[in-house]
Amino acid sequence: MGALARTVREVEAAAKRGRVTPSVRARFQAVALLLREERARVRTAEGSEAHRAEQLKRLEGIATILATTAVRDAGLLALLGDDAVVSAAARQVAKEIRQDLGLEPEEDDEPEPTPVAPVEVGRRVVPQSVVSRQLANPFLAPDYEAGAAQRGPRVGRLAGWELMGPLLTSFERASGGAPACMPLPFPTSRFTPPGLELMSHQGQLVAAAAEGHRSFLLADEPGLGKTAQALLAAEAAMAYPLLVVVPNVVKTNWAREAAVWTPHRPATVVQGDGETVDGFADIVVVNYEVLDRHRGWLGEFGFRGMVVDEAHFIKNVTSQRSQHVLALSEGMRLRTAKPLLMALTGTPLINDVDDFRAIWRFLGWVDDSKPLAELTERLESLGLVPADREFYDAARRAVIDMGIVRRRKVDVAADIPARRIADLPVELDGAVGRSIRAAERELAQRMVHQYRSAMAYRDVVDDELDMDLVRRVAKSELKDAMTRQTGENVFSMMRRIGLAKAELAADYAAQLARSAGKVVFFAKHIAVMDTAEASFEKAGVRFSSIRGDQTPSARQKQVDAFVTDPDVKVAVCSLTAAGVGLNLQVASNVVLAELSWTDAEQTQAIDRSHRIGQTEPVTAWRIIAAQTIDSRIAELIGSKAGLAARALDGSDEEVAGTGDVQLEALVALLVDELGAPAPG
Incomplete structure (x- = not known):
């Protein structure tokens, strides 16, 4: 093993000096061949499991040096392919190293390379360029020790307490003067390309990444330049290769922004089955809609960072897009020590604080039911439990310090002019307007009939409006509207109103x-x-x-x-x-x-x-x-x-x-109709 290590170090040093001579290439190819052989031998050798694991770990260390060295020279990279011709010089070097290792000489002059096992991805695809990358870098193994800390058991004051509910409630109960932003360092412009300038709030987040913070819910209000912050944070963290998951509509824009903010980092966009993917790019941009096709190779690519843009898209943890994103994130955290994980959204809360769950899971702060190790330790350090009144403000602060970054335009970008929303009411005249109003009355009367039918079964006459029953009727109507193929409902009415306007x-x-x-x-x-x-x-x-x-x-x-x-x-x-x-x-x-x-x-x-x-x-x-x-x-x-x-x-x-707004609209419609005299 020592001879292999010495040889690969010599090759690495030569590559760094830019002196990749024919003899260096021969030694490089010899090490690559012997690594395959030695790895296969160790796996089948007799002895304890611990000894085999130690041997394989040492081999992976050599393989890591080999793979990173190959990136420096295209000629070396080509030698890793299964179809590469093994030179006589490489066979001679391999023979000499075998002798140093005390191994029997091979009978064949040209040993058959061990083929790379295909990724089992079912109906998924693997772009040819990615296969080429895998062939060029076949030895890198995941560091499963990276995720050990977060999986370890934690027993303390909070053992036995249900914590997810209180954590979410702590945001719902937030009092005035309690903005949601972790402490941020002085801004840096060290990673900004020449000719460009970051605003102060952008430079602060990049500085936090440079200082070692690795998980962010970047929830700045829309329009404050989250894309540039994410790209430069990846540069500060050296989180390459970087996976960027985005809505389809912004894929091209992300590639353009990458060319502006990190021009020395090649970016590739995954389209369709990925025929045009550059498997050697530093930044891979993929949209939610094709994740199912590409999740297999994305999970094996070796990403050291992942950005999810418009992260509120994953709020439904049962959806396929959310499950794919969460699986990729979990795999990255298990395989990579301290990956950079960034969730970008100006609107992290759509309907409920529960929308936080999927984003926190992506970032590795919680799993499906409880906080993970780092957040648990922060909560334990508070010395409080959910029964204590002080727990909620302190717990919210603890979550924020995990990496929530929220800035408002009014606070950090005073030079952006104000905005206002102006409502312009229009009258829908003629037959179209009359038809829409008639359909609305028909919808309201249908709900009134259901409400009064339910009230008729009661033993007592109660003139007071039963709001619980009103909401049940509205919820039933909304459920029917989502499945009914004919007749008027709230969705068809909104389409008709839209056309009329x-x-x-x-x-x-x-x-x-x-x-x-x-x-x-x-x-x-x-x-x-x-x-x-x-x-x-x-x-x-x-x-x-x-x-x-x-x-x-x-x-x-x-x-x-x-x-x-x-x-x-x-x-x-x-x-x-x-x-x-x-x-x-x-x-x-x-x-x-x-x-x-x-x-x-x-x-x-x-x-x-x-x-x-x-x-x-x-x-x-x-x-x-x-x-x-x-x-x-x-x-x-x-x-x-x-x-x-x-x-x-x-x-x-x-x-x-x-x-939901749909439900509340139906409730208001029914309440108004019940307040009017019943038709004769």
């Missing part, structure tokens, strides 16, 4: 474009986008169309046209597909032709324009159909904005109920 909203956007410059136009349904675009064509207004069914390159082409072409006045955007990750700050007016179901989604859309680089105040114009359920939903969205404000920003603002 489409031309009115497009007319208003066209007026803004003529008088105030570029406009971003958001709609939720494809039919509404189609109607609006037809209206723009008729009015002679040039537009870009940004939709979810476009390829990343086609979508980026549309974005570039809007940003760079002065004659393209409007960007017609899908609320779900274009509401995240795009930089559209060339526009200061946003038209929301349809309402979202959440304040977070609405905020994300507005912040495509209200972000770093914006020089004018941003106004979001919500087009609302008066005297319909549309106006109720607008009110509900506004009332639900308080959750993140209290949990993350230390606001004293009252938090509204965290039920």
Whole structure:
């Protein structure tokens, strides 16, 4: 073993000096061949398991040096392939090393290389370039000791206490003046490329990574440059290769940002089955939708860092996208000592503090039911239990110090102009308006009938409204709406209202474009986008169309046209597909032709324009159909904005109920109808 180690060190030293001569290449290939042989021999040798493990560990150390040396020289890299021709010089060096090791000489002049076992990935794919990387680096083994600390048992004051509920509650109960941001060091610009400049709040996070912090929930408000922070944090932590999981709509943008902020780090984007993947890139960008196809090789790639963009996408821990992300994260934590893990989202809470669970699991702070070792130790150090009143504020602080970073525009980017939301009520006249109002009454009467039928079974007459029953009826209607194929429901009504508003909203956007410059136009349904675009064509207004069914390159082409072409006045955007990750700050007016179901989604859309680089105040114009359920939903969205404000920003603002907006809209509709005289 000593002869192998000496030889590989000599090769490493020569590669570092840039003097890779033919004799160096021969020694390199000889070591590679002998490593395969020796590894196979040790695995089948007699003796104790502990002795074999020690021998294999020493071999893996040599293999690590071999693999890292190969990266320095393409000629060395090629020698690791199974199809590489073994030179006579390499066979002679191998023979000499065998003699030093006391091994019997091989009968064959050219031993058969041990093939790399294929990854068992079922229906998944492995790009050819990744196979080439695996062949070039076949000896690296996972360091399973890396995850031992987090798996070890912890017994202390909190043993036996259920802790997940109290931890989540600690954020829900957050009092005024308790913002959610870990202590951050003085900002650094050491890793910023020449000619670029970070804002102070961005440099602080990069400095934290440089000082050794390795897990972050980066929850800065949208528009504060989270992408640049993540890329430079990876540079500061040397967390390469780096895996970046993103919504499909921003894949191309991430590759562009990587070229700007880390230009010396090659980035590759996974498209489809990965035919164009560069297996030797430092940064691999993949979208949630294709994770199932690529999870096998991604899990074996050897990533030392992982960034999940728009991390609220994984809040449903039962979804496939969440399970894939969590499995990749867990594997990385078990295989790599202190990997960099970053969850990026400006809206970590959509409906409930329970949305934190999946993100905390990704970061390795908790598992599905309890805090893991590091967080448990922080909680133990408090000397408190959930029965103590002081526990909640202290526990929230302990979680924040694990790596929650939350900054608001008003605090760190005062130079970004203000934004406001302006509601524009429109009357739906004519047959369309009458039809929508009739459908709304039909829906309300259907729920009234269910409510009164249930009340008829009671023994006593009670004129007081039973809100528990109201909510059960509304919940039943919502459940039916998700499965019913015919008849009116809350979703079909919102589509009809959106279509009825489409031309009115497009007319208003066209007026803004003529008088105030570029406009971003958001709609939720494809039919509404189609109607609006037809209206723009008729009015002679040039537009870009940004939709979810476009390829990343086609979508980026549309974005570039809007940003760079002065004659393209409007960007017609899908609320779900274009509401995240795009930089559209060339526009200061946003038209929301349809309402979202959440304040977070609405905020994300507005912040495509209200972000770093914006020089004018941003106004979001919500087009609302008066005297319909549309106006109720607008009110509900506004009332639900308080959750993140209290949990993350230390606001004293009252938090509204965290039920779904759809359910609350139906409750309001039923309550109003029950207050009216019953039809004769």
